[in-house]
Amino acid sequence: xxxxxxxxxxxxxxxxxxxxxxxxxxxxxxxxxxxxxxxxxxxxxxxxxxxxxxxxxxxxxxxxxxxxxxxxxxxxxxxxxxxxxxxxxxxxxxxxxxxxxxxxxxxxxxx
Amino acid sequence: xxxxxxxxxxxxxxxxxxxxxxxxxxxxxxxxxxxxxxxxxxxxxxxxxxxxxxxxxxxxxxxxxxxxxxxxxxxxxxxxxxxxxxxxxxxxxxxxxxxxxxxxxxxxxxx
Numbered sequence: 001x002x003x004x005x006x007x008x009x010x011x012x013x014x015x016x017x018x019x020x021x022x023x024x025x026x027x028x029x030x031x032x033x034x035x036x037x038x039x040x041x042x043x044x045x046x047x048x049x050x051x052x053x054x055x056x057x058x059x060x061x062x063x064x065x066x067x068x069x070x071x072x073x074x075x076x077x078x079x080x081x082x083x084x085x086x087x088x089x090x091x092x093x094x095x096x097x098x099x100x101x102x103x104x105x106x107x108x109x110x111x
Numbered sequence: 112x113x114x115x116x117x118x119x120x121x122x123x124x125x126x127x128x129x130x131x132x133x134x135x136x137x138x139x140x141x142x143x144x145x146x147x148x149x150x151x152x153x154x155x156x157x158x159x160x161x162x163x164x165x166x167x168x169x170x171x172x173x174x175x176x177x178x179x180x181x182x183x184x185x186x187x188x189x190x191x192x193x194x195x196x197x198x199x200x201x202x203x204x205x206x207x208x209x210x211x212x213x214x215x216x217x218x219x220x221x222x
Binding site: 042089 | 113115146152153154156159167169201203207208211213214216
């Protein structure tokens with residue numbers, strides 16, 4: 001099965017700084033790369049995703065970049081705000097298979 | 112609100128007991144997924160159903176079972192409970208190969 005690793009496991013930044021979380025996967029056939037955000041007391045929610053035919057995708061302050069050769073993709077958050085504080089999960093997938101979640105990165109944004 | 116409803120939100124029980132967790136998927140979603148979330152294991156995939164049929168199985172213990180009913184709601188049955196089964200159990204639903212929408216989870220505490 002897919003092996004997924006996320007780094008770092010925790011990340012503390014000051015409000016306004018940028019944050020980057022990296023996800024490394026093992027299955028070169030993976031072709032769908034989402035990031036989910038889980039706020040305290042809630043279920044995970046999709047915030048951005050990318051498919052294997054695209055190298056980068058942006059949505060306002062968040063972006064995802066994909067390096068298929070190196071088998072990793074990253075979440076970039078610019079101008080961080082306290083409401084960005086949450087746990088972020090990557091979950092690469094191949095075709096119609098189920099998502100394999102990384103162990104999560106806890107992001108803390110201090111005012 | 113993701114549209115996925117899970118009950119109960121909290122459950123406290125004793126070792127050796129049996130519990131049933133219930134999930135109502137989003138309207139129109141035929142796929143239902145169950146995940147277990149504990150502090151040290153992240154989000155572990157348990158099982159997926161599609162239109163009443165088991166589609167994929169993950170790290171689900173033999174003491175656990177699930178089913179999806181004709182009205183598409185799903186139940187996860189956990190029996191012979193052990194202390195280590197204490198966790199958050201999430202249900203998610205989707206269209207085929209689509210975004211997963213998660214419920215708010217059922218927190219199980221086994222004493």
